[in-house]
Amino acid sequence: MFAFIIRRIAQAIFVMLVISLIGFAIKNKIGDPVRDMVGERVTPQERAQIRQKLGLNDPFISQYIRFVDHAVHGDLGLSFFYKKPALDVIIEKAPATMEMVIGAGLLIILISLPLGIYTSLKPRTFFSRFVMGFSTLGVSVPVFLTAIMLIYIFGVQLHWLPSYGRGKTVDVFGNGWWMSGFFTADGLKHLILPCISLASIELPLFIRLIRSEMMEVLETDYIKYAWAKGLSPMRIWLVHAFKNTLLPVITVFGVQIGIMFAFTILTETVFQWQGMGYMFLEAVERSDTSLLIAYLVVVGSVFVIVNTVVDIIYGFINPTIRIAGR
Amino acid sequence: MSHLLEVKDLEVKFALRSGDLTAINGVSFTLDKGEKLGLVGESGAGKSVTGFAIINLISKPGFISGGKILFNGEDISSMNDSKMRNIRGDRISMIFQDPMMTLNPVFTIGTQMIETLQAHRQISKAHAKEIALEKLKKVYIPSPEKRLSQYPHEFSGGMRQRIIIAISLLTDPAIIIADEPTTALDVTIQAEIMDLLRELCDSEEMGLILITHDLAVVSEVTEKIAVMYAGRIIESGATNDIVNDPRHPYTAGLIRALPGGVLKPGEKLHQIPGMMPTLTDIPPGCAFNPRCLIKNGICESELPGLLDNGHGRMIACHMRN
């Protein structure tokens, strides 16, 4: 087990280095750190001086090492537009995105588990068929369309829910960092449509996954044996079958959280949500390379960490890995 | 005289889109307390289905279409599921073929044993644990306390099957149905497990229905045999009688086909020509007739009944009765 953890962490570090290398290479080629620091109106001599001072004429490798060194200490360069360290900008915007992702994640768990289990146990009922049909439809609708249509129906036509922004937020830690929409009624109302939109990408996938895993598990010999032992149906379905189903689903959940982050770019655009995704698009428009690369490194690291953590958790829960080793 | 278990004219069908297929076509046998019955036949003859039918656990689309299963005089074939659950796993336990596939890999042995007890008895976890330990000792598993918190994959095949046997003993059942209990195990372990089963059935006075294709195993363990072919019993009687003097041509073929039986060194293995028909291709008349060496005209048109030959033997053959 220990060896397994070490190996996973080593793998993770390797991938993060690759990401940082790619990020740095791009930044090196197209970024303009001089402009980032002092703007456009500089004479060529001053520019050359500054380049020398910043070590921009050094060989690639030493620049890269410096980059990694800075990154590990939390310095990912300066945002040209915000005139602040890029990492600070990202951290500032992160809570907004996280709240959307957490909300969507909760929705997914609350909806896909019961529906997935139900459609696997009673696949021929009208309700099950309806759910499966709806999920095929759901897979075919891109997230931004779902968002737009939700806004149109609930915002423009029915005026039930707000169409953009985060609404009133509350300072959770008292230091101005995490402005949360979870604790105000207005904030919650603003969270509903974005979370539903984001969840809609993953819901069909999870319902189908849970259903098919469950159906496969229900056909196994050990479930048949459980019936032969005379256990109650509830115990067989919700304890035996469920635990075996849950294990592979957990790893998928981890990966999908990463994917949801990618889709926040789309959702935040539609809802004018001031999170990391929105920030990314603005950075593209403004050619703010440092911020773009910082985003890549941060988000990339988040993926890698989440995947690694999920794998390790899976290793703990699945006794065949935990005890026999891999 | 009332038997512990009486299966009367059991019929099992499979409901397919193209119509109903008969898998078990009128099977009858009895089992008394402490008696050991061997249900023998090739793969596909219907022995496992019969075993599952007794505890009403046939996989869909199979269903019991006729006949009665009397357990202590009560017909359990048409019992509703919640009442059946008092019998399944409690009064009648079942052992499956492959112990690795039978135990849930993500739960400990202890959990899987305790849950069985708690499903059938109103007892505390501690008490259940005691009983579990007792049964583990009965199947000769060393250091049972440690074992309870271990997982199935930590045991060898033979140990796993012992654990399954222990689980089947938890509720002190009246009957154990063992479906090919040793097929997935090494030959040396097979003998151990069969010895264990026989010993336990004798000491606890449990009935045993041993479902297998292995004649050698059956002849060691059981007191009576029923031979199945294409969904029916074609011969039944005392084990020793049948093994030494098989009357039905199929049974005779099976016995003759055993290596080491009647063969002299250098002789070729005897085979029964042809194959047992699948459910969809059962020929009219006696199902065995295409492969039978002693058949006659009537064998191709009329189904032979399972008749007593007067000496405690039941045979379904026009030519032997």
Place this chain on the structure above:
Amino acid sequence: MKRSIKRFKDSYLFYSFKNDKTAMASFFLLACFIILSITAPVVAPYNPYNAKNIDIMNSELPPMWLDGGSSTFILGTDNMGRDLLSTMIYGLRISVVIGICAVALQAFIGIMMGLTAGYVGGKVDTVLMRIADIQFSFPYLMVAIFISAIFQVMFGVGSFEKLAVPLLVIIIGLSEWPVYARTIRAAVMGEKNKEYVEAARVIGLSRPVIMFRHILPNTLTSVMVISTIQVANAVMSEAALSFLGLGMPVTMPSLGSLIREGFEYIFSGSWWITIFPGIFLILFVLVVNLLGDWLRDVLNPKLYKG
């Protein structure tokens, strides 16, 4: 040729197709879509790229059946005065072209990599699959968005517009090849140990010949199954990129770009600019997905549902 047709007609594939109404309806609709996109110049009432056709005074006209609409613009006009129906048809054409070409590229790269990794094995396999794994751990959309963004920053939006279609094909093609690589690799590893491969080796055929002419055809069922889903994904990726402004430019809009344009107008009442292209896009992707589901059920014996 006649024999092939007869064999097809007798095949299980065709039989289950005829019996499955959803599959037939989807196929019919898909055929309509494809014909529509091929014959766009003929079928569409106007050519939306021709500046002479567009009059800004015509902008935001509602569809024909609402007040203010007219039969000259059946589904209304967009914010630049283009006929919505024509622009949608041309947009569909672009989406289909990009979708199919991108998938072809993905399949090509993926099959090459997967075939090599699966057959050659060893270090080659490990290296190739590491690359695939690293890329796989990133959601494809992220990769596509990023490449697109970098490109725009590097070369400016203007030059992007001229090269939009091939660029999008490359971007989407590059972002999802690992799916193909993994699938093919698994299939190849399954085939590798079969006897016909050993026979081919014994005869003395070279590695590439064995890989391409013997093993590859037997892995094609898995390719077919994932291809339909990949086309649907590619079309949605392109729509997403265009929606973000990182895809097709406003002058040559795809369905995604149209949705982007029309988005602000749903608040001011001109809902058709977004909704019609949206429905069109959903229908197309849905039909592809349904066919893909059917294909997967038919071709995969493991999923026989009794």
